[in-house]
Amino acid sequence: MSGSGGGAAAAASIWPHVDVRRELGRALFREWVASNGAGAYASSTVACMHTRRYHGLLVAALEPPRARHVVLSHVDVTVKSLAPRAAWDLATHQFPGLNPERGPFYLDRFDQDPVPRWTYAVAGGELEVLLALVRGENAAVLRYTWRGPHPVVITLRPLLAMRHMHALMREHGAMEQRVELRAGEMRVRPMKGLPRLCFRYEGTFVGSPDWWRRFEYLVERDRGLEFQEDLWTPGVFEIRADGSGAPSFLVVGVDKLPEGKPEEIITQTVTAIQAEDPGPTVSTLERKLSVAAELYRADLAPVPSVVAGYPWAEHWGRDGLIALPGLYLATGKVEEAKRVLRGIVATMEGGLVPGRRADEDGRPDTAMAGATLWLFEAARSFADVLGDADPFLQGEVVPAMTAAFEAILRGDAPNGIRVTADGLLAAGKPGDAPTWMNARVHGQPVTPRVGCAIELSALWARGCHTLARLAHAAGAGALADRADIACRRARAAFHARFWCDQTSYPYDVISEVKEGEEAFQDAAIRPNAVLALAIDPACFSPERARATLRRAREELVTPAGLRTLAPSDTAYKGYYGGNVAERDAAYHQGTAWPWLLGFYARAARGVLPAEDSLVVELPELIASAAEREVAVGQVAELASGDMPYTPNGGPAQAFSVAELLRALKG
Known part of the structure; x- marks a missing residue:
């Protein structure tokens, strides 16, 4: 079981740590998993490139702890620098005919201490992404912390699967593309047979519903099973970060949003696991x-x-x-x-x-x-x-x-x-x-x-x-x-x-x-x-x-x-x-x-x-x-x-x- 690579405190040594050093090979064949204490979970590779149909950032238990559905598959992140103008796409996926190892990869390290945390080296600074599942609820909090010499815009694109964990999604014409916007909240119910997804966000939301096609899951392929999937997005969230290290949050919940401030929710999850x-x-x-x-x-x-x-x-x-x-x-x-x-x-x-x-x-x-x-x-x-x-x-x-x-x-x-x-x-x-x-x-x-x-x-x-x-x-x-x-x-x-x-x-x-x-x-x-x-x-x-x-x-x-x-x-x-x-x-x-x-x-x-x-x-x-x-x-x-x-x-x-x-x- 992996030991932590950071800190001299005894408690740190029990938490998993992976030194990635911007090498995809170090992060592609190791996985992580976290749960909410009621059957829902999140899981992927350390690189967050899904290799199984079961991977996702929120796999909800609609009849806890059963009836698990991959609702939120990814949240793809792009960091845009305004001066000088440049952009860094942090997401890594497998698509037909493409080798992700030939493209840029910015992940420096991964920690699960005790919730999953990724640190990317970009734009002369670092972006830390943390994921915490809400205890007992089909909900998750994503925290984005930018530390760098210049302000940036962080663009977040949620990719939804909205299907049972054993199934795969294919593009279809029945996806409901209407979103409901409130102050700092977005709600969408793309599949009539499933609950709606609710987002609480900072910054702005730009609706641009579309299908992203032919994600490939390599473990499923190697097992001789169907391994391609299409995912749907309702649009993108844009957050401005000044580089001071002040965190920004994206909260997602099935049917409803969790109560409480995002940082307090993270603390509750961390405390429960540390106990x-x-x-x-x-x-x-x-x-x-x-x-x-x-x-x-x-x-x-x-x-x-x-x-x-x-x-x-x-x-x-x-x-x-x-x-x-x-x-x-x-x-x-x-x-x-x-x-x-x-x-x-x-x-x-x-x-x-x-x-x-x-x-x-x-x-x-x-x-x-x-x-x-x-x-x-x-x-x-x-x-x-x-x-x-x-x-x-x-x-x-x-x-x-x-x-x-x-x-x-x-x-x-x-x-x-x-x-x-x-x-x-x-x-x-x-x-x-x-x-x-x-x-x-x-x-x-x-x-x-x-x-x-x-x-x-x-x-x-x-x-x-x-x-x-x-x-x-x-x-x-x-x-x-x-x-x-x-x-x-x-x-x-x-x-x-x-x-x-x-x-x-x-x-x-x-x-x-x-x-x-x-x-x-x-x-x-x-x-x-x-x-x-x-x-x-x-x-x-x-x-x-x-x-x-x-x-x-x-x-x-x-x-x-x-x-x-x-x-x-x-x-x-x-x-x-x-x-x-x-x-x-x-x-x-x-x-x-x-x-x-x-x-x-x-x-x-x-x-x-x-x-x-x-x-x-x-x-x-x-x-x-x-x-x-x-x-x-x-x-x-x-x-x-x-x-x-x-x-x-x-x-x-x-x-x-x-x-x-x-x-x-x-």
């Missing part, structure tokens, strides 16, 4: 990860939740439950954690947690075995903090766990979730990909894992143990006994069936025991056995636990996280890149995932003595994984499994940050 820094009594890395965790907490949304990642991941039940202990409980945010878990429980149908919430119609997607079982694991983390008799657990969480327990025992849940005759958990049917390894190529799962997946059976065994523990605390003896029996059966079957003597490592997936059917056992070396060991060590003998860790260290552990498949496997694909099909084919076939390192750390610390080399090296591994950035100050979703372990996937991922922070705190 996440635990201070110099802890390591610099822990401070950075603590600040990074703020990005994913949508605590200001009407129903608080975890945003699974940026820029495209949404409110996903499974990912949110995995990330919740690290984002909240490990950082002491217990009351906020309760509100998030309460919101997840409210989405349950038929006793099961949806894998994600559908963005368009608000209905839950098909319930998933993994998402539901992670509810039990989250409840265990809560119980360890709150105590088994806590009213929140007993009054709200235990009933949800009981409903899930009964639904799984009945075997009538979606995704074929069921308990086998010997007590393990099975999920999926032909064509399904029921676990977290759920990538598909041409509609077919890459890793189907149909049957008894090792981590799901461990989650079931430990989940039953947790339910028995909480039911016992409530005096619900009958429920406690049933859950305890289910736990014991699952652990006994796990001991009997999952160990592979040939690999000295557990099977990844085994088939159910059915009379007349040939047994199936997948001996691929995958990290799911490490997940199982961290979740329920009682499923392993001490000898098998140690052997599992040694094999995982030998074949799966990298400086970027744990590989999803051992390189010795013929199906291994360590490089993550190419078009969508090529990337999805490698998604769980060798890529390294930082979040898995958190479970590896818990498993190692729970099994091995503190002086063991596998335990001693954990801080170094955690730091190495955290340093591999796509978005500055954040931890990516995954990395290639081969050297140099290039980070990729989602630029900022909730469970990556959460699990590294949790592992760092021990």
